[in-house]
Structure formats: structure tokens, C-alpha cells
Amino acid sequence: MFEEELVSNEKIEFDFPDGIELYIKREDLLHKEISGNKFRKLKYNFKEAKGLGFSKIVTFGGAYSNHIAATAAAGRIYGMQTIGIIRGDELVSNFMNNPTLKKAHDDGMRFEFISRTEYRKRNDIGFLEMLKKTYPDSYIIPEGGTNEVAVLGCEEILKTKDNSFDVICCAVGTGGTLSGLIKTSNSNQKILGFPALKGDFLSEDIRKFVGEKSNWELNLEYHFGGYGKMTNELMLFIGKFKKDTGILLDPIYTCKMMFGIMDLIEKRKFKKGSKILAIHTGGLQGWNDSIKLKG
Ligand SMILES: Cc1ncc(COP(=O)(O)O)c(C=O)c1O
Structure with a gap:
């Protein structure tokens, strides 16, 4: 891996x-697909998620996020379902016009589009607990992949x-x-x-x-x-x-x-x-x- x-x-x-x-x-x-620091950041996150027996990765990003694109590709390559919590609920109807999101979608990522206000809560314990209920069996990686x-x-x-x-x-x-x-x-x-x-x-x-x-x-x-x-x-x-x-x-x-x-x-x-x-x-x-x- x-x-x-x-x-x-x-x-x-x-x-x-x-x-x-x-x-x-x-x-x-x-x-080829997970280049540069994205590879470095995802490597041990994916290993840990797999090692702990999780089947899904949930992560966050904006419409042009390299991290979202890389996580989706890694999910496809290493056999993990990926879910992207995306900043901007206006994107829900036209995300296929955005090349990063289209590619992530084609790599199997499922999206949840949330408002910018809601997105600000992305590191709050309550919000993360709610995500864990919505997506049970998931390993959460913060925005930008940094932990x-x-x-x-x-x-x-x-x-x-x-x-x-x-x-x-x-x-x-x-x-x-x-x-x-x-x-x-x-x-x-x-x-x-x-x-x-x-x-x-x-x-x-x-x-x-x-x-x-x-x-x-x-x-x-x-x-x-x-x-x-x-x-x-x-x-x-x-x-x-x-x-x-x-x-x-x-x-x-x-x-x-x-x-x-x-x-x-x-x-x-x-x-x-x-x-x-x-x-x-x-x-x-x-x-x-x-x-x-x-x-
Ligand atoms: C190409 C590239 N270089 C540098 C960075 C900055 O990395 P970091 O968020 O770890 O500071 C990013 C963002 O993740 C990136 O996509």
C-alpha cells in the first residue's frame, strides 16, 4: 500500500x-495519481484506517481541493469508500462542471454539500459525532489531510x-x-x-x-x-x-x-x-x- x-x-x-x-x-x-504531499499525508491515515478495521474515509474540502481529489483516488486504488464533506451547498446541482469534484466523483467519492456556515463547524466535537452517526464505520481525516x-x-x-x-x-x-x-x-x-x-x-x-x-x-x-x-x-x-x-x-x-x-x-x-x-x-x-x- x-x-x-x-x-x-x-x-x-x-x-x-x-x-x-x-x-x-x-x-x-x-x-501518478496521489502526488506530492498528498501521498505523504494519506499514507499512514489509510494504513491506520484499514488497520483499525474501518471501511470508509470521511474528509473535508472546498471545490478545488487537491486533498479531496487525492483522497478519492486513494480510496479507489486501496479499496476504501470515500465521503467528501464539501464546502458550499450551491454546488449540489452543478458539481460535475467542476473538474476536481468530477474526478473525485468518478473515483467513487460520495459527496455531502454543506453551507459555508455549517462547514465552519468541521472541527467541532459535536459535528464530528454527528458525522460518525451518519457514516458509521468511518475514519475521519481533517481538512487538508493534516493530523x-x-x-x-x-x-x-x-x-x-x-x-x-x-x-x-x-x-x-x-x-x-x-x-x-x-x-x-x-x-x-x-x-x-x-x-x-x-x-x-x-x-x-x-x-x-x-x-x-x-x-x-x-x-x-x-x-x-x-x-x-x-x-x-x-x-x-x-x-x-x-x-x-x-x-x-x-x-x-x-x-x-x-x-x-x-x-x-x-x-x-x-x-x-x-x-x-x-x-x-x-x-x-x-x-x-x-x-x-x-x-
Ligand atoms: C501542492 C500543495 N503544496 C503544499 C500544500 C500545503 O500543505 P500543508 O497543508 O501541509 O501545509 C498543499 C495543501 O495541502 C498542496 O496541495
């Missing part, structure tokens, strides 16, 4: 100042050979992936997170997972207006990065991280000679939805 492809660190062959070297870990190539076992899976991203990197960069949504990286990092490495959302609410969540470790930081400068927001500049950057490196970034997360890294290199914010590793956390299915890559 959850067999992974070998992932390489590819060097970005740009002429960087100050002897900076940049590599990208191709976690996007980890699995203790997901972090455990993300602890498998960094390998011994990655000890040679000074800085490790990752896009941040809930902070689960970054937490896994922090937990396996050495204290002389800096783990740098780039939230794709606006606001400074993630540090507390991350601290809960990583405890005392302090070799990490969030850079809040590259959210481009917030979750799912895209600018012309960012779109052009994605196109140019693809042309120069052959690597496609996703439109929600990794593009903002990579833009941030390049900008910080240009502004000479990294120490001279730094060896930087950026994690490509996948998410390429996001291109099916709202925004189409130009050029």
Missing part, C-alpha cells in the same frame, strides 16, 4: 549570485542525503507538510515555509506538531493576495519557470514558494554559498480547474 516512486533532487541550473545553489525535490513525481499521522508521513520526505542542504523550502497551507520537514531536519538546517494564504495564524498549529524545535520560519510576503489568488506576474513566472527548467509548478502553492525563493535570492537574503532545497509538493491537478497556463 502506498508504494512510492524514487524521487530525485533536480538542480535548477540558473546563474545565481553569491554561489547559491538551488535544487527541487520532485515529490510531484512520487505517484499527527499525516505529519508522520511527511517526516519521510527528507532523506539522509538531504543533510547537505542549508535551507529547505516548502509551500504551506495547514502547516502539516512543513511540520514533517521540521521534525526530520537537523538543527543546523533552516526550514522556510511560504504560506499560500494570507494571515499569521499558522505558527501556533505548527508548534503543536514540532514542539521545541526552532529552526524554522514562515515568510508571509508571498501569498499574492491569499488562497487561490493569482496575478499576471505570477502567471508569467510559472510560464517562464516551465520554459527554463521543464518543471511545471502548481497554481495555488508551489508557484508562490518558488517565486518567493527566486525573489529572496535576487535580494541577497540567503547566506553566501547556501545550498537550498525546494520541495515540489505536487498539486498539478489544480490546473484542471480555474486557471489555464498560458504559453
Whole structure:
């Protein structure tokens, strides 16, 4: 269950100042359908659900959620019924027009569409108890897939050979992936997170997972207006990065991280000679939805 492809660190062959070297870990190539951090986060959740004898997975997400798409695919591949609690009851009549939800539906996921107000209760004990009654025999995975076992899976991203990197960069949504990286990092490495959302609410969540470790930081400068927001500049950057490196970034997360890294290199914010590793956390299915890559 959850067999992974070998992932390489590819060097970005740009002429960087100050002897900076940049590599990208191709976690996007980890699995054909469950790519990047979704694979890492779902691996032990599915193992635990199966091990404990559950037959269904219930999880949460919005209409463009990579996590919903990945959970549905994993359910199909590993033989578990999946149920998606989806934000927005207006989607009930037209979800087949949304590529993420259509794909999840085709992968066998059943949906329950709830209002945005109702959705805010997704972590409340009472709401979860009600879900357990509605869907007996189900294992519940939180929104974005982040919980203790997901972090455990993300602890498998960094390998011994990655000890040679000074800085490790990752896009941040809930902070689960970054937490896994922090937990396996050495204290002389800096783990740098780039939230794709606006606001400074993630540090507390991350601290809960990583405890005392302090070799990490969030850079809040590259959210481009917030979750799912895209600018012309960012779109052009994605196109140019693809042309120069052959690597496609996703439109929600990794593009903002990579833009941030390049900008910080240009502004000479990294120490001279730094060896930087950026994690490509996948998410390429996001291109099916709202925004189409130009050029
Ligand atoms: C492609 C991609 N990268 C990064 C993230 C952020 O991960 P996390 O929620 O663990 O911070 C996500 C969201 O799950 C994602 O889909």
C-alpha cells in the first residue's frame, strides 16, 4: 500500500549570485495519481484506517481541493469508500462542471454539500459525532489531510542525503507538510515555509506538531493576495519557470514558494554559498480547474 516512486533532487541550473545553489525535490513525481504531499499525508491515515478495521474515509474540502481529489483516488486504488464533506451547498446541482469534484466523483467519492456556515463547524466535537452517526464505520481525516499521522508521513520526505542542504523550502497551507520537514531536519538546517494564504495564524498549529524545535520560519510576503489568488506576474513566472527548467509548478502553492525563493535570492537574503532545497509538493491537478497556463 502506498508504494512510492524514487524521487530525485533536480538542480535548477540558473546563474545565481553569491554561489547559491538551488535544487527541487520532485515529490510531484512520487505517484501518478496521489502526488506530492498528498501521498505523504494519506499514507499512514489509510494504513491506520484499514488497520483499525474501518471501511470508509470521511474528509473535508472546498471545490478545488487537491486533498479531496487525492483522497478519492486513494480510496479507489486501496479499496476504501470515500465521503467528501464539501464546502458550499450551491454546488449540489452543478458539481460535475467542476473538474476536481468530477474526478473525485468518478473515483467513487460520495459527496455531502454543506453551507459555508455549517462547514465552519468541521472541527467541532459535536459535528464530528454527528458525522460518525451518519457514516458509521468511518475514519475521519481533517481538512487538508493534516493530523499527527499525516505529519508522520511527511517526516519521510527528507532523506539522509538531504543533510547537505542549508535551507529547505516548502509551500504551506495547514502547516502539516512543513511540520514533517521540521521534525526530520537537523538543527543546523533552516526550514522556510511560504504560506499560500494570507494571515499569521499558522505558527501556533505548527508548534503543536514540532514542539521545541526552532529552526524554522514562515515568510508571509508571498501569498499574492491569499488562497487561490493569482496575478499576471505570477502567471508569467510559472510560464517562464516551465520554459527554463521543464518543471511545471502548481497554481495555488508551489508557484508562490518558488517565486518567493527566486525573489529572496535576487535580494541577497540567503547566506553566501547556501545550498537550498525546494520541495515540489505536487498539486498539478489544480490546473484542471480555474486557471489555464498560458504559453
Ligand atoms: C501542492 C500543495 N503544496 C503544499 C500544500 C500545503 O500543505 P500543508 O497543508 O501541509 O501545509 C498543499 C495543501 O495541502 C498542496 O496541495
